Amino acid sequence: MVETLLDATARVLTREGYDRASTNRIAAVAGVSVGSLYQYFPNKEALVAALVARHNREMLALIRAALEEAGTRDLDAVMRELVKATVDAHLVDSALHRIFAEQVPRMGQLAKIEALQRETFLLMRGYLEKRRSEISVRDLDAATSICVTTVEALTHEFVINEPDTLAGDRDRFIDEVTRLLMGYLVPAGAKGVAPPRRSLKG
Amino acid sequence: MVETLLDATARVLTREGYDRASTNRIAAVAGVSVGSLYQYFPNKEALVAALVARHNREMLALIRAALEEAGTRDLDAVMRELVKATVDAHLVDSALHRIFAEQVPRMGQLAKIEALQRETFLLMRGYLEKRRSEISVRDLDAATSICVTTVEALTHEFVINEPDTLAGDRDRFIDEVTRLLMGYLVPAGAKGVAPPRRSLKG
Amino acid sequence: MVETLLDATARVLTREGYDRASTNRIAAVAGVSVGSLYQYFPNKEALVAALVARHNREMLALIRAALEEAGTRDLDAVMRELVKATVDAHLVDSALHRIFAEQVPRMGQLAKIEALQRETFLLMRGYLEKRRSEISVRDLDAATSICVTTVEALTHEFVINEPDTLAGDRDRFIDEVTRLLMGYLVPAGAKGVAPPRRSLKG
Amino acid sequence: MVETLLDATARVLTREGYDRASTNRIAAVAGVSVGSLYQYFPNKEALVAALVARHNREMLALIRAALEEAGTRDLDAVMRELVKATVDAHLVDSALHRIFAEQVPRMGQLAKIEALQRETFLLMRGYLEKRRSEISVRDLDAATSICVTTVEALTHEFVINEPDTLAGDRDRFIDEVTRLLMGYLVPAGAKGVAPPRRSLKG
DNA sequence: CATGAATGAGTCTTCATTCAT
DNA sequence: GATGAATGAAGACTCATTCAT
Numbered sequence: 001m002v003e004t005l006l007d008a009t010a011r012v013l014t015r016e017g018y019d020r021a022s023t024n025r026i027a028a029v030a031g032v033s034v035g036s037l038y039q040y041f042p043n044k045e046a047l048v049a050a051l052v053a054r055h056n057r058e059m060l061a062l063i064r065a066a067l068e069e070a071g072t073r074d075l076d077a078v079m080r081e082l083v084k085a086t087v088d089a090h091l092v093d094s095a096l097h098r099i100f101a102e103q104v105p106r107m108g109q110l111a112k113i114e115a116l117q118r119e120t121f122l123l124m125r126g127y128l129e130k131r132r133s134e135i136s137v138r139d140l141d142a143a144t145s146i147c148v149t150t151v152e153a154l155t156h157e158f159v160i161n162e163p164d165t166l167a168g169d170r171d172r173f174i175d176e177v178t179r180l181l182m183g184y185l186v187p188a189g190a191k192g193v194a195p196p197r198r199s200l201k202g
Numbered sequence: 203m204v205e206t207l208l209d210a211t212a213r214v215l216t217r218e219g220y221d222r223a224s225t226n227r228i229a230a231v232a233g234v235s236v237g238s239l240y241q242y243f244p245n246k247e248a249l250v251a252a253l254v255a256r257h258n259r260e261m262l263a264l265i266r267a268a269l270e271e272a273g274t275r276d277l278d279a280v281m282r283e284l285v286k287a288t289v290d291a292h293l294v295d296s297a298l299h300r301i302f303a304e305q306v307p308r309m310g311q312l313a314k315i316e317a318l319q320r321e322t323f324l325l326m327r328g329y330l331e332k333r334r335s336e337i338s339v340r341d342l343d344a345a346t347s348i349c350v351t352t353v354e355a356l357t358h359e360f361v362i363n364e365p366d367t368l369a370g371d372r373d374r375f376i377d378e379v380t381r382l383l384m385g386y387l388v389p390a391g392a393k394g395v396a397p398p399r400r401s402l403k404g
Numbered sequence: 405m406v407e408t409l410l411d412a413t414a415r416v417l418t419r420e421g422y423d424r425a426s427t428n429r430i431a432a433v434a435g436v437s438v439g440s441l442y443q444y445f446p447n448k449e450a451l452v453a454a455l456v457a458r459h460n461r462e463m464l465a466l467i468r469a470a471l472e473e474a475g476t477r478d479l480d481a482v483m484r485e486l487v488k489a490t491v492d493a494h495l496v497d498s499a500l501h502r503i504f505a506e507q508v509p510r511m512g513q514l515a516k517i518e519a520l521q522r523e524t525f526l527l528m529r530g531y532l533e534k535r536r537s538e539i540s541v542r543d544l545d546a547a548t549s550i551c552v553t554t555v556e557a558l559t560h561e562f563v564i565n566e567p568d569t570l571a572g573d574r575d576r577f578i579d580e581v582t583r584l585l586m587g588y589l590v591p592a593g594a595k596g597v598a599p600p601r602r603s604l605k606g
Numbered sequence: 607m608v609e610t611l612l613d614a615t616a617r618v619l620t621r622e623g624y625d626r627a628s629t630n631r632i633a634a635v636a637g638v639s640v641g642s643l644y645q646y647f648p649n650k651e652a653l654v655a656a657l658v659a660r661h662n663r664e665m666l667a668l669i670r671a672a673l674e675e676a677g678t679r680d681l682d683a684v685m686r687e688l689v690k691a692t693v694d695a696h697l698v699d700s701a702l703h704r705i706f707a708e709q710v711p712r713m714g715q716l717a718k719i720e721a722l723q724r725e726t727f728l729l730m731r732g733y734l735e736k737r738r739s740e741i742s743v744r745d746l747d748a749a750t751s752i753c754v755t756t757v758e759a760l761t762h763e764f765v766i767n768e769p770d771t772l773a774g775d776r777d778r779f780i781d782e783v784t785r786l787l788m789g790y791l792v793p794a795g796a797k798g799v800a801p802p803r804r805s806l807k808g
Numbered sequence: 809c810a811t812g813a814a815t816g817a818g819t820c821t822t823c824a825t826t827c828a829t
Numbered sequence: 830g831a832t833g834a835a836t837g838a839a840g841a842c843t844c845a846t847t848c849a850t
Binding site: 508509510547580584587591 | 745
Binding site: 018019102103104105106107109139142143146149150152153154156157172176177179180182183184187 | 344345385
């Protein structure tokens with residue numbers, strides 16, 4: 001029933017948009033009565049939040065699988081895998097993802113409910129730690145944050161907003177973003193040897 | 203009058219949130235009647251869109267000024283200036299910016315109305331062209347897109363979501379992002395001399 | 405408009421009962437839209453409260469007129485007048501009054517909004533003060549309270565619940581209640597001479 | 607089971623108020639399912655009516671006991687006992703009583719279901735008959751009605767609305783009401799000897 | 809041009825009641 | 830007899846928009 005309702009929500013959301021997605025309409029599409037909807041979700045927000053959570057879980061599963069699988073390869077390959085997995089994750093249900101991003105108010109808060117980014121952060125951070133010696137950044141937390149946010153944001157733009165340049169060219173996109181990450185983690189001349197000479201404020 | 207209405211809209215939006223911002227309330231805060239509001243804006247969406255446009259114009263002005271002013275300095279300095287200007291732009295009215303980002307549905311479309319990023323793209327692209335020789339990327343459009351989106355997205359996160367790491371440490375943030383950009387534009391061993399070894403698919 | 409809405413409320417209340425009196429129905433009967441109703445009354449409770457207040461004002465006017473007019477006559481005549489006026493007041497719109505008493509939740513609180521009893525209390529108390537010498541009660545406030553509440557309650561029962569005995573016999577009812585009041589204010593043997601020998605606790 | 611449900615109803619009613627008291631909630635508090643509730647009570651109204659009846663029975667038991675026990679004492683003492691018992695009866699569960707009086711629609715009709723007042727009337731009437739010679743009222747039914755209603759109404763006000771005057775002073779309240787009754791039953795100069803001089807219309 | 813009263817479709821939500829298990 | 834998931838009619842209330850003045 002919960003699944004049915006979430007499916008209906010996703011469907012109404014993508015087909016009609018957030019504004020036209022009323023709880024009655026969702027219940028109707030799900031083939032149940034509004035009353036039933038409210039037996040499983042206290043209010044509309046909770047319903048959408050649950051859908052967001054489910055979507056995030058699906059995305060996270062992809063990213064986690066990719067990172068775990070690529071753990072033994074070299075840094076460049078892992079980064080490329082991360083980017084690719086992120087793109088795939090955004091394509092799980094890109095229409096829904098777009099709705100979340102563009103139409104659902106308070107997404108900021110909703111998204112945090114089952115913090116996709118938090119999990120990704122931890123995964124990433126764990127991996128970078130293992131490759132500590134190859135990386136020339138001082139603060140690993142900051143670096144992780146930069147990497148994760150960058151990949152997420154660029155992928156988001158790539159998938160959702162379809163920027164003119166790079167549009168459709170998925171492989172090129174992945175290359176570029178990988179270069180961006182690698183250039184940051186292993187900058188000029190620092191072949192995994194020493195920390196950056198003067199990279200940070202202090 | 204238009205300005206008065208936009209001011210009122212901004213105020214109601216930041217003080218009451220998007221959900222509680224009705225045209226009647228906005229008109230009341232502006233000190234005019236709803237009828238007058240509808241004489242200048244065909245509907246609520248147009249009103250909010252105009253406010254977004256104004257906000258974007260203000261942000262763009264800051265970034266343009268920074269880039270034009272810094273045009274003669276070296277690449278690293280310019281990038282740092284770009285990041286700094288972007289941060290400042292996001293602080294022009296961060297409360298309003300947050301509302302736009304988190305609460306206003308269809309922001310995606312509204313934002314495009316007077317594409318902040320498009321303008322920034324052109325500015326950036328023009329600048330990178332001038333420094334073509336120092337940069338080791340093949341496709342300048344792609345590179346511009348990557349840079350602009352990266353800066354925008356990271357800054358957004360930094361200003362809006364205040365991530366745990368780097369939180370509040372504005373200078374460190376600027377350093378990191380600048381490093382990220384420079385590592386991408388001038389990667390390992392390529393001291394502004396040769397094109398990237400294997401940066402793109404082809 | 406306010407009057408129209410109150411009239412409609414009274415009509416729906418008496419004709420359909422409290423449970424079936426929805427704001428939409430009231431608006432429809434008033435010949436306006438729900439929206440208009442909510443432009444004049446913040447919620448349903450306020451609407452009903454206003455109707456109660458209006459009804460109470462009408463009742464109070466009758467009682468006040470009677471007491472002011474009878475001020476110069478002897479105590480017995482004034483009490484009789486008070487009772488008669490109270491009965492008349494309860495007949496102003498007895499159907500509505502019955503609805504208020506029997507069906508409107510929280511009447512206790514609503515009734516206090518424009519405290520009919522409070523006003524009656526003050527009027528009564530003022531009068532008893534003038535006739536202080538004829539009355540053998542120690543605490544005038546308590547006596548006033550007893551009198552006002554007694555008259556109100558008995559009249560209420562008489563008009564609303566139509567008790568078997570005395571039913572319909574208005575003049576007998578008025579006689580009895582007047583006797584009740586007089587026996588209390590001027591008890592056995594105390595012809596306006598001294599205070600009661602042992603009437604109170606102390 | 608019936609008792610359990612009535613207890614739960616009373617509890618929900620006093621703790622949540624009438625508006626928030628749903629059959630589902632009551633069943634939950636009673637520790638049974640809604641279905642079971644509907645196996646013992648055809649609908650919500652019947653449930654509340656049964657609770658009212660139970661409450662009334664409890665109140666009546668107190669009053670009956672007091673009157674029967676005091677039957678041999680003098681009139682003044684009996685009246686005082688009646689008033690005291692009525693006050694106590696209203697304090698059996700004053701919170702519930704208040705809810706009945708102020709929040710439950712149609713209480714008027716429900717209350718009649720097992721007419722507390724009717725029983726009290728008969729008890730009272732029986733007692734007054736025994737003391738016929740001491741009383742100077744012509745119509746015993748009318749007198750009984752006046753007495754019972756007066757005591758009930760004044761007590762109700764005293765217990766529920768806590769009027770400013772007499773508030774909290776239970777003994778004084780009892781004294782005053784007793785005086786009121788006695789002044790009515792045995793008026794000025796008529797020491798239980800002759801019928802009233804001019805008490806009734808005819 | 810300005811006004812602001814009026815509109816009414818549409819929203820979320822509740823809850824008494826049923827009935828298949 | 831007990832259960833409790835499912836029902837869906839109905840209710841209070843909002844708000845973008847219009848239009849007569």
